[in-house]
Amino acid sequence: MSPFAGEGTNLALADAADPGTALLAPPGAPEPALAAYEPVRFPRAPETAAMSAASLDMLFGEDPARRLVDLFTGAYAPQA
Numbered sequence: 001m002s003p004f005a006g007e008g009t010n011l012a013l014a015d016a017a018d019p020g021t022a023l024l025a026p027p028g029a030p031e032p033a034l035a036a037y038e039p040v041r042f043p044r045a046p047e048t049a050a051m052s053a054a055s056l057d058m059l060f061g062e063d064p065a066r067r068l069v070d071l072f073t074g075a076y077a078p079q080a
Contacts, residue, residue: 006055007048015041 018040022033058067058076070076 007051011044011048014044 019034019037022037023030025036026033058064058071061067067076
């Protein structure tokens with residue numbers, strides 16, 4: 001995943017904290033805790049990857065300076 005969404009650290013921290021929290025909920029029962037954590041974790045990564053890909057396209061695609069100005073002025077709409 002490219003770093004262009006600025007979400008890598010957030011994702012890593014959540015991926016570290018969430019299983020710890022899940023493991024504390026039913027002490028001594030790691031299997032159910034991790035099973036409950038997985039449905040939370042897996043949807044997070046594709047969304048972050050999509051944001052990163054969109055930012056990569058914005059910064060290195062056609063007319064990146066204009067797109068960046070549009071982003072800061074609220075006029076930017078990612079291209080599909």
